Amino acid sequence: MNIIPEITKNSIIGLINNEEREDGRSLNEYRDIVIETDLVSKAEGSAKVKLGDTQIIVGVKPQIGEPFPDTPDSGVLMINSEFLPMADPTFEPGPPTEDSVELARVVDRSIRESEMVDLKNLCILEGKKVWLLFVDLHIIDYDGNLFDAATLAVVAALLNTKLPMVKIENDELIVDKENTSPLKLTDKVTLCTAVKIGDKMVFDPSLEEEAILDARLSIGITESGKICAMQKGGNGSLSQDDIRIAVSTAYSLSKNLLTALN
Numbered sequence: 001m002n003i004i005p006e007i008t009k010n011s012i013i014g015l016i017n018n019e020e021r022e023d024g025r026s027l028n029e030y031r032d033i034v035i036e037t038d039l040v041s042k043a044e045g046s047a048k049v050k051l052g053d054t055q056i057i058v059g060v061k062p063q064i065g066e067p068f069p070d071t072p073d074s075g076v077l078m079i080n081s082e083f084l085p086m087a088d089p090t091f092e093p094g095p096p097t098e099d100s101v102e103l104a105r106v107v108d109r110s111i112r113e114s115e116m117v118d119l120k121n122l123c124i125l126e127g128k129k130v131w132l133l134f135v136d137l138h139i140i141d142y143d144g145n146l147f148d149a150a151t152l153a154v155v156a157a158l159l160n161t162k163l164p165m166v167k168i169e170n171d172e173l174i175v176d177k178e179n180t181s182p183l184k185l186t187d188k189v190t191l192c193t194a195v196k197i198g199d200k201m202v203f204d205p206s207l208e209e210e211a212i213l214d215a216r217l218s219i220g221i222t223e224s225g226k227i228c229a230m231q232k233g234g235n236g237s238l239s240q241d242d243i244r245i246a247v248s249t250a251y252s253l254s255k256n257l258l259t260a261l262n
Helices: 008-019 100-115 146-159 206-213 240-261
Strands: 033-037 044-053 054-065 076-083 122-127 129-140 162-169 172-182 188-199 200-203 213-223 227-233
Touching: 008 200, 008 206, 033 100, 033 146, 033 200, 033 240, 044 146, 044 206, 054 146, 054 162, 100 129, 100 146, 100 188, 122 200, 129 146, 146 188, 146 213, 146 240, 162 240, 188 206, 188 240, 200 240, 213 240
Parallel strands: 076 129
Antiparallel strands: 033 044, 044 054, 054 129, 122 129, 162 172, 188 200, 188 213, 213 227
């Protein structure tokens, strides 16, 4: 966990209460976003997102396997995250940390509840064979707001994903890796994160701003305009006005994030 000196904390809070920020942004302004795709040759879909100085690489690896018994006609989507020690001094090698697990779960919920991936389209042979999509997040630089950057990276990687053509001949499954088709997506989703610092709601928090937040609210909004996920974090509370401000602002900002994706 990053420790912020008290004098720096008071300075940041003072600026934000005056609707200013250390880097000159407005309270509702995102840092510059750069998205690149098709970067990982061994993945069927990949993307890198740079949000300010936060950088995340995502790879999508499809495999053919068996469906879950309770959803025999649906494929499987699994999202994992890895905090590389090179990204931040507080990241350590070893098993997934609580923060790593939370990141994967929040992104997974946004993707899954948006229904942008129709899992039934991943069924090859009902009850026997489906596509399993393994989505791996790698944090390579950490400067705040992993939730929004990771969601952008996963959506960009899924948009870039191509599946090999599959056919069944004489009860035998034949995979044609030379011929592929794009993964079918029915929507897109973005995650907008606001944090409460002092008396204000601040979007796209930097690393220092995250270290002094009272509460955090991440809001998943689809391109079709539906709120599909919300995640509250931090030890502090949010008032009804805080939530209303966060939601209404997120609707506006999500359009900018979708423009970056497109």
